[in-house]
Amino acid sequence: MAPSTVWEILKKHGIDPAPRRSGPPWSVFLRCQAEAIIACDFFTVDLLDGTKAYVMAVIEHATRRIHILGATVHPTHAWVTQQARNLLMDLDESAGRIKFLIRDRDILYPPELEHILSGAGITTVRSAVRAPRMNAVMERWIGGCRRELLDRTLIWNLLHLRRVLRDYETHHNTHRPHMALASAAPDKPLPSEVTDLAAFRMRKHDRAGGVVHEYHRVA
Numbered sequence: 001m002a003p004s005t006v007w008e009i010l011k012k013h014g015i016d017p018a019p020r021r022s023g024p025p026w027s028v029f030l031r032c033q034a035e036a037i038i039a040c041d042f043f044t045v046d047l048l049d050g051t052k053a054y055v056m057a058v059i060e061h062a063t064r065r066i067h068i069l070g071a072t073v074h075p076t077h078a079w080v081t082q083q084a085r086n087l088l089m090d091l092d093e094s095a096g097r098i099k100f101l102i103r104d105r106d107i108l109y110p111p112e113l114e115h116i117l118s119g120a121g122i123t124t125v126r127s128a129v130r131a132p133r134m135n136a137v138m139e140r141w142i143g144g145c146r147r148e149l150l151d152r153t154l155i156w157n158l159l160h161l162r163r164v165l166r167d168y169e170t171h172h173n174t175h176r177p178h179m180a181l182a183s184a185a186p187d188k189p190l191p192s193e194v195t196d197l198a199a200f201r202m203r204k205h206d207r208a209g210g211v212v213h214e215y216h217r218v219a
Contacts, residue, residue: 026134030061036099037061038091038122039138042075042108045150049157054108055165056083058101059138060094064178065186066141068169071161077110084116100125102135141172152211167208175214 030037038060045053054075058067067090069083088095101117102125103109114124127134149168155161177183201218 033100034061036097037102038098038100039102039135041104041135041138041142042106043142043145045071045155045161047155047157047161051158053155053158053161055161056080057138057141058087059141060098060186061137063186064137064141064180066169066172068165071158071165073158075108077108077112080108081110081112081116084113088116088120095120095122098122102127102138104132104135105129149208149211153209164208168212171207171212171214 024032038058040056040058043055043057045055047053051073053071053073055071056069056075058069059065060067067087069087070079072079091098098120099122101122104127117124132139145168149164153164155164173185173187175185175188177185181189202215203218205214205216206212207214
């Protein structure tokens with residue numbers, strides 16, 4: 001049905017266009033509240049033992065710091081609730097500045113999750129149905145994790161997956177450059193002075209079984 005046809009039907013029945021909302025657009029909200037926003041999502045990984053694992057991860061919008069909360073083949077409500085408690089412990093002193101958690105409407109999230117977060121002063125903001133761009137920062141990280149790691153690695157079982165993801169989390173937070181951070185890493189800001197790399201020798205360090213590479217200056 002063409003938009004003009006819809007307009008004619010609404011006009012015929014006396015239905016006016018929806019009024020403009022007084023609140024800020026979604027993009028403005030994200031930019032203004034970045035320091036106070038974390039985002040959460042699940043993604044699945046097919047294992048070589050024939051099972052499917054569910055991974056729960058959270059990212060901080062302002063710092064791009066990632067928290068891989070856990071991986072399981074049975075994502076029960078009790079398990080998800082426990083991961084939320086673990087997240088609050090991981091945030092520690094940073095939890096005071098977090099005001100919003102963005103997530104989709106997945107049935108894996110239990111009602112208890114919002115109660116736990118609200119107790120810490122965090123409001124849950126649900127994205128619209130089938131609107132991944134409303135959680136774009138989290139979706140982008142999941143896509144990068146797949147392209148850089150999971151699509152290039154054979155994961156044997158759940159234990160292997162947890163070990164690989166733990167290694168990748170360390171790489172992401174301490175070494176991987178991010179455009180949003182001016183090529184710095186979440187836990188490692190860039191030095192104030194420019195370093196002449198030609199004057200130093202570099203050493204390569206492999207992570208996640210050689211799939212991810214890091215380069216460090218030789219002491």
